[in-house]
Amino acid sequence: MSQIKCIGILTSGGDAPGMNAAIRAVTRAAIYNGFEVKGIYRGYKGLITGEIVPFRTQNVSNIIQQGGTILKTARCQEFKTPEGRKVAYDTLMKEGIDALVVIGGDGTLTGARIFASEFNFPIVGLPGTIDNDLYGTDTTIGYDTALNTIMDAVDKIRDTATSHERLFFIEVMGRDAGFLALNGAIATGSEAAIIPEISTEVDQLEELIKNGFRKSKNSSIVLVAESPITGGAMHLAERVQKEYPQYDVRVTILGHIQRGGSPTAHDRILASRMGAAAIDALIEGQRNVMIGIRNNEIEYVPFNKAIKNDKPIDRELLNTLRKLSI
Ligand code: F6P
Numbered sequence: 001m002s003q004i005k006c007i008g009i010l011t012s013g014g015d016a017p018g019m020n021a022a023i024r025a026v027t028r029a030a031i032y033n034g035f036e037v038k039g040i041y042r043g044y045k046g047l048i049t050g051e052i053v054p055f056r057t058q059n060v061s062n063i064i065q066q067g068g069t070i071l072k073t074a075r076c077q078e079f080k081t082p083e084g085r086k087v088a089y090d091t092l093m094k095e096g097i098d099a100l101v102v103i104g105g106d107g108t109l110t111g112a113r114i115f116a117s118e119f120n121f122p123i124v125g126l127p128g129t130i131d132n133d134l135y136g137t138d139t140t141i142g143y144d145t146a147l148n149t150i151m152d153a154v155d156k157i158r159d160t161a162t163s164h165e166r167l168f169f170i171e172v173m174g175r176d177a178g179f180l181a182l183n184g185a186i187a188t189g190s191e192a193a194i195i196p197e198i199s200t201e202v203d204q205l206e207e208l209i210k211n212g213f214r215k216s217k218n219s220s221i222v223l224v225a226e227s228p229i230t231g232g233a234m235h236l237a238e239r240v241q242k243e244y245p246q247y248d249v250r251v252t253i254l255g256h257i258q259r260g261g262s263p264t265a266h267d268r269i270l271a272s273r274m275g276a277a278a279i280d281a282l283i284e285g286q287r288n289v290m291i292g293i294r295n296n297e298i299e300y301v302p303f304n305k306a307i308k309n310d311k312p313i314d315r316e317l318l319n320t321l322r323k324l325s326i
Contacts, residue, residue, distance in 0.1 A: 004122065004282055006036040008052070008097035011069040012043030012076070012111070013104040015259055016128045016142025018267035019069040024060035025275020026101045026126075031057055033279055038097055042072045043104070044079035044111055047088035052095050064268055067145075067261045073104070079111055082118075089119045098122070101278045103141070105129030106175075106307055109290055113303035116288045124278045125290040125303065126271075130259055133177035135309035136301030137292030141274065144266040146173070146258045147183055153254055154188040154221060161219040164248065167240065171233035171253040174225045180258070181225035182317055190221040191325045194236065196229035197313040205236055209244065216326075226253075273298065 007030045011019050023039070030037045039059065041051035053059075063070055078084035092100075099122040102112045109125045116123045127134040130146035150172055161168045170190075174180045178195025185193035191213065194204045213220065224233040237251045263271070274291045277298045281289060289300040 004035065004099045006038060006095075006097050007099045007101060007279070007282065008038045008040050008092065008095070009055070009071070009101045009103070010040040010043050010046060011071045011073045011103045011128065012108040013073060013106075014129060015067075015069050015073050016105075016130050016140070017067045017145035017259070017261055017263035018141040018271040019103055019128050020060075020063040020066045021263060021268045021271035022103050022126050022128060022141055022275045023069065023071060024064055025272040026278055027055050027060045028057055029276040029279040033283060035279070038095060039071055042074040042076075043108070044076040044088060045074045047091050048076070048078050048084055050091050050094075052091070052097075064272075065262050067263065069103075075107065079115075085115050085118060088115065089121070092121070099124070099282050101126065101275075101282075103128040105131060105140070106133065109134070109303050109307050113288065113307065116303070122282060122287045124281050124286065125306070126274045126278055127290055127292065127306070128271075130180065131174050131177050132179040133175065133311055134290065134292075134306050135311045136290060136294070136299060136306045138294050139266075139270065141267055141271045142259075142263070143179065144270075145261055145264045146180060147187065148264055149258050149261055150180060150184040150223075150254060151187045153252075153257065154184065154190065154223070157252055158188065158219070158221060161221055161250075165218040166248045166250050167220045167222070169222050169224050169233035169237045169249070169251050171224045171226050171251070173254070173258050174227070176227050176229065177311070178225040178313055181223040182313060182321065185223040186317060186321055186324070188221065188223075189324070190223050190321075191217070192222045193318075193321060194222060194224045194230050195313065196225055196227040198318070199227075199229045204230075205239060
């Protein structure tokens with residue numbers, strides 16, 4: 001057993017449905033194991049401004065079903081500087097916090113990795129992002145809920161697309177990853193997904209049209225992953241309108257609707273398992289690891305691996321989409 005007595009918890013970066021379930025799980029599992037818990041508000045910013053409160057089991061009651069994060073979140077520029085991180089360290093010492101659980105995406109874990117190595121401070125990360133772009137876990141907290149939100153929205157757009165016999169480009173989030181677009185396309189029976197992972201290999205739009213896109217259909221839906229690499233839905237729609245004026249094209253950008261809402265059962269269970277595992281990891285003396293779940297097994301993924309390794313897209317899913325969209 002380590003020297004840890006008090007664990008601080010924060011959420012940082014883009015919020016994701018299931019973050020509250022994770023906060024609840026970390027808090028309750030920590031208290032169950034005899035630790036004190038402190039909630040840090042507004043991500044790393046809270047470590048600089050000192051927005052920190054003791055958390056008891058009641059602080060996390062009735063939140064498992066809520067989207068967003070009760071701890072608030074921020075993208076903190078100051079924490080990116082050595083001076084900012086020194087202030088954060090001093091705050092932790094003052095508050096008597098001797099380990100951190102941070103919940104967030106790539107940027108959050110990058111900050112954690114730098115801070116942990118600078119100050120030799122124990123940190124465990126939980127993958128909380130709708131983008132699903134962290135290596136070492138099959139899915140991230142929030143991804144499944146966002147996928148379901150996309151599915152609901154696209155199903156609705158399909159009604160109007162069919163009635164008007166239109167071609168829709170629907171832009172989804174994901175930063176530079178195509179997981180939401182590709183799996184969203186499969187879940188909605190969309191005709192194609194345009195994703196950054198293969199944008200540099202082929203002109204996906206050209207391929208789509210060459211392959212007889214919309215030959216046998218009176219409407220089509222293409223999910224486009226937001227990214228400078230794909231160019232985004234607007235750009236593709238403009239291209240089609242110019243090169244193939246016979247198509248009646250429309251664009252929908254789903255935007256931040258994808259980040260909200262009550263988490264699905266999958267995300268609540270994932271967050272609960274990962275939150276409890278974060279405390280087990282600290283008790284076992286693990287440091288500077290992200291909790292992942294692969295093939296239903298908890299794994300400890302060193303920050304370096306989680307952040308640096310590109311999580312590959314499953315190429316078989318692309319084939320499946322092609323086969324099913326004839
Ligand atoms: O990382 C989550 C995410 O929603 C990305 O999919 C998106 O590119 C980005 O955050 C948007 O960030 P913001 O809410 O700061 O505009």
